[in-house]
Amino acid sequence: MTMMQHDAWHELNTWEPEAALSFYRSTLGWEFQQTELNDGGGFWLATKDGKTVGAIYELTAPDHDGIPSHWMTYLNVPDMEQAEADAVKAGGEVLRPMMEIPGVGKLSVVTDSTGALIGLIELEAESASRH
Secondary structure (H helix, E strand, O other), X not given: OEEOOOXXXXXXXXXXXXXXXXXXXXXXXXXXXXXXXXXOOEEEEEEEOXXXXXXXXXXOOOOOOOOOOEEEEEEEXXXXXXXXXXXXXXXXXXXXXXXXEOOOEEEEEEEOOOOOEEEEEEEXXXXXXXX
């Protein structure tokens, strides 16, 4: 499996990962590889023709209570720590602090100064250098 160089990372956050895995296998021909997260949550890398195209993340209670299933786009940043600090300095807020996803990189969710959500991703150096 190879990781494409992304300007953005697309991730489905869902309460029903098994149904989502089945849906995207059937409709888009995606294949999935489960990855272990540090917090024990469910996470599946999605691939098409040997290239990583996104992921599915399992929403769990109580951490995600009240959040509906949704697609989240993460914008690529070169330095996650700096990006989080810059977001706060510019009037935003860190909602989900940086977490490392094996085979992907570091992800964070912040808001801009108007409260709009922004996903941030810093790709793993090994993954980013493949393409």
